[in-house]
Amino acid sequence: MEPVRHEAMRARNLELVLGEISRGGPLTRAALAELTGLTKSTVSTLVGSLVDAGFLAETAAVRAGERGRPGVEVSLSGARMASLGLEVNVDYLAACLLDLTGAVRRSVRIERDNRGAPAETVLDAVRELASAELAEARGLGLTVAGAVLAVSGPVRDGVVLSAPNLGWRNVPVSLDLPVPVSVDNEANLGALGELWFGAGAADFLYVSGEIGIGAGLVVDSRLFRGTGGELGHVLVSPSGPSCRCGAAGCLETYAGQEAMLTAAGVSTVDALSAALAEADDAALSAVSAAGEALGLALASAVNLVDVDRVVLGGVFGPLFPWLAPAAEAVLRARLTGLRGSVPVLSPSALGDSAATLGAAGRTIHGVLADPGPFLAR
Structure with a gap:
């Protein structure tokens, strides 16, 4: 049996101390010693290192x-x-720039049509945005531990395998930034954003409603990566419209943002919301049809993964009062006989920020879990 190396023991102890503080709020050194089982002198040494590195700050005496x-x-x-x-x-x-406490220091959104543009051109624009935000972070005195990029498509080993709405296939992502960069699926990161910054339920299916529709599954407060996440390409009608993925009758062709706007005869989500509030027949019909299609896709997903809560994010959030009733009706019709109940549908309060929050939060959680490598920085 090999002895435990001092560096490994220190790293584990740093994680213990930082974890207790991140979960339990302000704590004294004596309280930390009691909670972690470490000696008071060890806790004092660890806390001193974390304070010196700017990870912790001393507050008022108690x-x-x-x-x-x-x-x-x-x-x-x-x-x-x-x-x-x-x-x-x-x-x-x-x-989205997030500090160690989880506070949003900056949030930027740039409207830009990325369809049909070469992937290299879009990634150049992402690199330019990221470089500007890194400069802003330096101006705030912040050291950025890393960056995570959310993309609407399945990702493996840093390669976007397929993003039909962007026209990407097998696109390797390399942003050439002075910080570590990784890439992940937008819906998975949206689910993490909902877990950490939203309702915080331990088990739920997160559905990202944009032009495309993705899904991320959280089980026991952890992201479950055994699902593909491409809910938008679940079949809801074999004779339905053609989809950008090459198939026909996908959920996206009924409940995707563009599909709803086209059916309602409006050009923006705000205009659709306004038309719904005025009980416009075309808008009500479009969103009801989208809700029915969403209910069909969710019924298949719930039968597969057996969740009791579904969180609707992206554009589904502001449309929830009109979208959810039709989806719930389909769920009741298709699931009650099998399960005896239907999952609770709820809107995400994060809007279109869920994925960027989840992306930034993933790095923060990584730092909290293993602060040692970042102390010298």
């Missing part, structure tokens, strides 16, 4: 009891370390 000197609480500090979340979608680019 008196632990009637006797002795008051302890000094320490809490997470957002003054030094940060992460960058990026997203490339069909009609926009977005970025």
